Amino acid sequence: MKNLQVMNYTFQNSQQSQMTFGQVFEKIVQFMKQDPKGNYRLMVGTDSQVHPKVKGTRFITGIVIQREGKGAWACIRKVTVPRQMTNLHEKISFETTLTEEIVSMFTEDRKNELINIVLPHVYRGATFTMEGHIDIGSGERNKTRHYVREMVARIEAMGIEPKIKPDSYVASSYANRYTK
Template sequence: MRLISPTRGPLSLEQVVANIRRYIEEAPQATYKLVIGTDSQTDADKTVFVTAIIVQRVGRGARFFYARQVVPPIVDLRHRIYRETEISLRTLEALQRAGLSAIGADFPIEIHLDVGQQGETRMIIQEVVGWVQAVGYTAKIKPDAYGASAVADRFTK
């Protein structure tokens, strides 16, 4: 998986983990949070998935990285939301295999889901939130799911 840093350009997973480590070492006394969110956009030709990885220094800024994936069009909304959730969880697993857990920082991890009480996605909130919680992570939905609905969304177009 290749990720993009807006300031450093393309990076491998290992380079992203190294960047996260350096960011934490700059202010080790700060409180951190890791957010992963995926959003998608579908048109007649394709579906674009964008996953954002955000390391937030709570109250003092953040760093983020994103990955873009283009697949044949997925028009079924339920299928797309499930795929977004799956990509976010797989990205977290890949980060952990690339050394994230070796950093030693004990920060909360949130999976941001592009679902909310308004609109068509409200029917599957319990399903995807339950999935994320069942594997041990905190799930956030709109309007609190900025990782998916703001950061990742910006790069789907």
Template sequence: MYFISPTRGKLSLDETYRNIVEFVNEAPDLEHRLIVGSDSQTREEDVCFVTAVIIYREGKGGKFFYRKEYEKINQSIRQRLFYETSKSLELASELTRRLSKDDSFRGKLSIEIHLDVGRQGETRELIKEVVGMVVGSGYDARIKPDSYGASKVADKYTK
């Protein structure tokens, strides 16, 4: 598994994690948020899934990384949305595991999951279920219009 950084290119998960840690350590007294969001786009023969991880320094900007995967599956919008959510949860879980081993980050950096659902459109009926999935896994959930990790960052790279 690898990630793409617009500034650093192709990175392993270890390198991505180190970049996140370095970014936080550049300004350790400022508030940071770690955001994970996924989106997908159906194409003719497959589905493109993008999962983004964003480290955001409150009021000062941030950095993001994304991974892109293609799968030859035929899913309904409901199945795709649950699959996107599970991809975000999988990455968030791995980042949580790594952060919990680092004493300097224990309890300081919360992870938000940004979901590509909103009160408008065909996904509105799924909000309760996917938010419950995220909150039940111990993470904060954001939906549109506040879920830019999925609806803006990840979405940009599904095209």
């Protein structure tokens, strides 16, 4: 059942729509192969917006592969829940769940394929990291601060590095742009 869901996920960016996860993964591979000596960060994060007019909540998950200092390739996945999610914990938890779903598609084999692109160049400074960006902050005035430990633990349990505000820009900036 889970594999069936994975096949039905679609992604898009400004150049292409209706991409499968397999196509997204191939784009990431192609991007990294252009410069295997680069420093790469694969980042996944989700943001959401309640839309009163449509009585729903739009969730956008962004996938960004960044070659530090030399550009990036990115895409998004849209999910709309047909009700207004106004409970902050529920909304943040669902955002984290959607991020976890996409991260789980990067199986060990897929992660190893990406690592193997930079591996021959590691001693010359090439790197690859994977991050989960969570749209929460620990600041005293941030309403989401109560959920930081829980959401960070969930991302860490997936074996990737969690990032929160101000460092979670895939969720808080890139995905946020498409939630409106």
